[in-house]
Amino acid sequence: MDKLIEHLWPILKQITGYIYPNEIELHWGILIVIYPYITGLVAGAFILASLVKVFNVKEVQPTYRLSLLTALAFLIVAPMPLLAHLGRPERSLEIFLTPNRSSAMAMFGFVYAWYLMAVLLLEIWFEYRRDLIIWAKEGKGLKKWIQRFIALFSTDTSEKSVEFDKKAVKAITVIGIPSAFLLHGYVGFIFGSVKANPWWSSVLMPIVFLFSAIVSGIALVLLIYMVVTLVRGEELDIVCLDKLASFLFYVMIVDFSLEALDFLHRLYESEESIKILAQLISGKLFTSLVVIQLLIGMILPLIALASVKLFKLPVELRKHIYFVSTLLIQVGIFATRWNVVIGGQLFSKSFRGLTAYKMTLGGAEGLLVSLGFLILPLLILYVLVKILPPWQVKVKISSN
Amino acid sequence: MSLPSAIFFSKFNSFFDNSYEFSYNVTPLTMRKVKLLWNRIPDQLKRLLIPVILVIGLFIAMRHLFVPSDFGKYGHYRASAVEEVASKEIKYSGHRVCEECHDDIVEIKKNSYHRNVACEVCHGPAAAHTQDPEGNQLLAPTGRGYCPLCHEYLPSRPTGFPQIVSESHNPMRACISCHDPHDPKPPTVPKECEACHADIARAKALSHHVYLSCTQCHETPPEHKVRPREFRPKKPNNREFCGTCHSKDAPSPKEIPRVDMATHGERYMCWQCHYPHLPEVH
Amino acid sequence: MDKIDFKIKRREFFGKFFFVAVSVLFPGALKGKKDEKGHFVRNTLREVSWGMGIEIDKCIGCGRCADACKKENDVPPYPFFFRTWVERYIILEGGEVIVDSPNGGVNGFKPRAEERKIIKSFFVPKLCNHCDKPPCVQVCPVGATFKTNDGVILVDSKYCIGCRYCIQACPYGARFLHPETRTAEKCTFCYHRIVKGLVPVCVEVCPTQARIFGDTKGRASPLVRFMRMNKIRVLKPYLNTEPKVFYADLDMEVK
Numbered sequence: 061m062d063k064l065i066e067h068l069w070p071i072l073k074q075i076t077g078y079i080y081p082n083e084i085e086l087h088w089g090i091l092i093v094i095y096p097y098i099t100g101l102v103a104g105a106f107i108l109a110s111l112v113k114v115f116n117v118k119e120v121q122p123t124y125r126l127s128l129l130t131a132l133a134f135l136i137v138a139p140m141p142l143l144a145h146l147g148r149p150e151r152s153l154e155i156f157l158t159p160n161r162s163s164a165m166a167m168f169g170f171v172y173a174w175y176l177m178a179v180l181l182l183e184i185w186f187e188y189r190r191d192l193i194i195w196a197k198e199g200k201g202l203k204k205w206i207q208r209f210i211a212l213f214s215t216d217t218s219e220k221s222v223e224f225d226k227k228a229v230k231a232i233t234v235i236g237i238p239s240a241f242l243l244h245g246y247v248g249f250i251f252g253s254v255k256a257n258p259w260w261s262s263v264l265m266p267i268v269f270l271f272s273a274i275v276s277g278i279a280l281v282l283l284i285y286m287v288v289t290l291v292r293g294e295e296l297d298i299v300c301l302d303k304l305a306s307f308l309f310y311v312m313i314v315d316f317s318l319e320a321l322d323f324l325h326r327l328y329e330s331e332e333s334i335k336i337l338a339q340l341i342s343g344k345l346f347t348s349l350v351v352i353q354l355l356i357g358m359i360l361p362l363i364a365l366a367s368v369k370l371f372k373l374p375v376e377l378r379k380h381i382y383f384v385s386t387l388l389i390q391v392g393i394f395a396t397r398w399n400v401v402i403g404g405q406l407f408s409k410s411f412r413g414l415t416a417y418k419m420t421l422g423g424a425e426g427l428l429v430s431l432g433f434l435i436l437p438l439l440i441l442y443v444l445v446k447i448l449p450p451w452q453v454k455v456k457i458s459s460n
Numbered sequence: 461m462s463l464p465s466a467i468f469f470s471k472f473n474s475f476f477d478n479s480y481e482f483s484y485n486v487t488p489l490t491m492r493k494v495k496l497l498w499n500r501i502p503d504q505l506k507r508l509l510i511p512v513i514l515v516i517g518l519f520i521a522m523r524h525l526f527v528p529s530d531f532g533k534y535g536h537y538r539a540s541a542v543e544e545v546a547s548k549e550i551k552y553s554g555h556r557v558c559e560e561c562h563d564d565i566v567e568i569k570k571n572s573y574h575r576n577v578a579c580e581v582c583h584g585p586a587a588a589h590t591q592d593p594e595g596n597q598l599l600a601p602t603g604r605g606y607c608p609l610c611h612e613y614l615p616s617r618p619t620g621f622p623q624i625v626s627e628s629h630n631p632m633r634a635c636i637s638c639h640d641p642h643d644p645k646p647p648t649v650p651k652e653c654e655a656c657h658a659d660i661a662r663a664k665a666l667s668h669h670v671y672l673s674c675t676q677c678h679e680t681p682p683e684h685k686v687r688p689r690e691f692r693p694k695k696p697n698n699r700e701f702c703g704t705c706h707s708k709d710a711p712s713p714k715e716i717p718r719v720d721m722a723t724h725g726e727r728y729m730c731w732q733c734h735y736p737h738l739p740e741v742h
Numbered sequence: 743m744d745k746i747d748f749k750i751k752r753r754e755f756f757g758k759f760f761f762v763a764v765s766v767l768f769p770g771a772l773k774g775k776k777d778e779k780g781h782f783v784r785n786t787l788r789e790v791s792w793g794m795g796i797e798i799d800k801c802i803g804c805g806r807c808a809d810a811c812k813k814e815n816d817v818p819p820y821p822f823f824f825r826t827w828v829e830r831y832i833i834l835e836g837g838e839v840i841v842d843s844p845n846g847g848v849n850g851f852k853p854r855a856e857e858r859k860i861i862k863s864f865f866v867p868k869l870c871n872h873c874d875k876p877p878c879v880q881v882c883p884v885g886a887t888f889k890t891n892d893g894v895i896l897v898d899s900k901y902c903i904g905c906r907y908c909i910q911a912c913p914y915g916a917r918f919l920h921p922e923t924r925t926a927e928k929c930t931f932c933y934h935r936i937v938k939g940l941v942p943v944c945v946e947v948c949p950t951q952a953r954i955f956g957d958t959k960g961r962a963s964p965l966v967r968f969m970r971m972n973k974i975r976v977l978k979p980y981l982n983t984e985p986k987v988f989y990a991d992l993d994m995e996v997k
Contacts, residue, residue, distance in 0.1 A: 080915025147904015
């Protein structure tokens with residue numbers, strides 16, 4: 061057993077003030093930071109996709125299918141860090157088999173399954189069905205069979221059936237938007253409903269999570285779209301970029317206001333926990349909260365995107381601003397998740413002291429595995445793009 | 461349509477045709493209506509139905525296979541978990557079991573200060589010993605390390621609890637050479653009050669009252685030193701007591717601070733504002 | 743208006759009359775019902791609901807409770823895992839509060855050299871509060887932690903998935919993850935002892951009877967007497983967890 065607790069001894073020396081003795085081990089580490097980050101990207105990417113279908117924003121059409129595939133790639137990975145962090149991963153199925161109805165976490169199984177199967181997979185299937193049939197007809201070998209299988213061996217490309225596909229996509233998107241809100245709002249609720257923890261316990265938590273999710277999702281799709289288009293050697297659709305950046309800007313304003321409201325509210329109500337939280341923010345969380353999340357991840361990109369709106373900047377410069385801003389936003393949103401998850405465990409529930417988090421390099425809950433979970437969705441996306449190209453290939457088909 | 465799937469679907473359809481033939485209690489007309497309705501469902505939806513049914517079927521099958529049979533018997537948990545927790549082995553047998561054999565000790569402890577200190581506090585977990593007394597001998601601490609866990613002076617301990625400062629309390633001698641742990645009477649009646657009232661003695665040491673003996677204010681029956689809680693010292697109960705030194709006309713040395721007993725402090729007793737053991741503070 | 747009032751009263755009256763009539767005619771109908779599992783239905787027989795009283799003014803901070811608990815319950819012998827522990831509070835002149843619990847009090851407490859005068863100081867034993875509204879049970883995704891019908895909160899170590907949501911949800915820091923089984927663990931009120939008529943081991947070994955164990959709903963028991971004779975408080979009452987560990991003479995600095 062000595063080996064199992066080796067990592068806890070050095071933390072004893074980093075404690076300031078008094079913490080309950082059981083609080084020395086910090087339980088939700090980097091993996092639980094990644095999990096809301098990834099689900100946030102899923103929800104954000106999907107909401108972007110639905111802009112096209114439900115709100116008829118024609119400009120962002122080039123990113124529609126890419127958004128869907130991005131959402132799917134990240135959604136497949138989303139439960140993996142959760143699974144890896146469990147003490148007994150082999151028992152994880154119990155969440156589906158005997159879910160405790162009063163537990164926000166138990167609902168994960170169902171919200172996830174609903175979102176994956178009833179929304180995302182269905183929408184992608186209806187969206188791609190006709191193209192799959194056509195590609196399979198012309199294709200060869202394994203790919204042809206994969207595409208036929210994914211189309212569930214459907215062959216009907218008649219006007220009527222394609223018309224039905226379109227209707228179905230629209231209907232699913234309408235269901236999908238509240239589902240995406242549910243998916244990420246519920247992640248916020250997992251934290252926001254813990255009354256024992258004043259850093260988490262807040263009604264605003266699900267909403268703040270949601271808007272930061274939309275910010276990160278739009279930023280990610282914008283980034284992937286730019287990278288993929290450049291790699292393919294095609295021309296960037298600047299109208300689409302401008303529109304996306306414009307949406308990004310407005311959502312960031314909302315997100316920023318919500319976070320500011322949350323902060324002011326805590327400061328003004330100044331409850332029992334305010335002393336220890338102030339200590340936390342000005343000390344152990346200063347770099348990740350004030351510098352990275354607020355300055356680098358929020359204010360800097362906001363200024364950059366605002367300057368695009370205010371001044372008529374040349375196209376090349378705009379592209380560069382978008383590229384850098386979306387990168388910074390990703391870093392910022394990741395820091396947001398870090399500050400919620402890790403920050404919420406750095407102070408003692410006795411409100412008398414702070415503990416420390418020491419990330420390991422190896423191990424199931426280490427940095428390497430975490431990086432793997434961040435790279436894996438990109439690999440899955442690569443495979444998905446190969447099987448389901450989000451852009452028109454070879455034969456010119458207008459899918460919309 | 462590919463060949464295997466075509467066969468599958470033709471079978472699927474013929475299944476419905478057959479069922480029409482076999483359903484005696486359904487009129488052909490309603491069956492035809494159902495069939496019409498079925499045909500109106502787009503082909504895509506029919507195909508999607510297969511994975512949907514597969515997923516739901518898998519879910520139901522897993523619930524039947526993997527949910528423990530006693531889950532939910534009393535509440536949303538495994539009923540046998542209660543028995544599993546309850547069947548854990550006991551290590552501390554409890555003092556009643558000890559007393560069944562060691563009646564000599566019971567006799568000694570009966571009226572001692574340690575009568576409420578359970579045997580296993582000092583002797584450790586005894587369940588194994590109760591099963592096999594010879595094979596599992598119990599030990600008791602004999603050095604100077606154990607008794608101070610309770611009896612070392614700490615300002616956090618409640619007043620009146622017997623405490624010593626082990627550095628100065630007969631250093632190097634084992635506690636049990638003077639005190640029988642089963643009946644820990646002091647070998648000699650403590651001469652000084654601070655043997656037990658160390659925190660008061662410390663406060664008083666900082667005060668001008670250091671020169672007053674405890675008994676000057678606390679009239680103490682001699683039995684208090686042997687049975688402290690049954691024979692309690694007295695406390696002053698009127699202002700005049702303090703006035704014997706501190707009133708304007710008291711025949712005490714000049715340097716003692718004086719107050720006008722008639723006006724100072726109104727209706728309050730002296731010790732409601734001044735802490736008699738350290739009156740200099742506040 | 744009067745008429746309506748009268749109607750309501752009449753309805754109430756008939757309701758009560760009906761209740762009395764039924765209970766007179768069929769005495770068995772309204773009490774002592776068993777459900778199909780043979781368990782008595784709530785409020786029909788005297789229920790047991792275990793609880794603990796702690797008299798702060800009796801605790802001498804010897805830490806024998808924390809030590810015995812580790813031995814009785816095979817709690818890993820490291821300073822990171824405790825089912826019960828003892829905290830020391832030292833309040834200095836000027837109001838500064840110093841709290842410590844070296845190794846949970848298992849090795850007792852050593853005197854501290856404080857620069858300023860101590861205004862007051864005391865020990866506070868802590869353990870799982872066996873809340874009547876336990877947030878840990880509420881959040882457990884799979885039903886691996888639960889409240890027994892005698893009011894004790896237990897963990898099913900064969901069913902726990904080790905997600906640690908319960909550890910986050912406990913406001914009292916009473917839970918930890920067992921490093922070997924990788925499942926949540928906490929005080930069980932020594933359930934294996936109390937079902938056999940013994941008291942929890944911390945109560946057994948407390949040399950000053952600072953801990954009192956019993957049925958909170960009993961008629962005459964040391965615990966009920968303790969609750970009647972003292973002004974009692976629970977920890978973090980504003981969270982509405984309704985703890986069943988009751989403290990007498992608890993200072994406001996204790997959280």
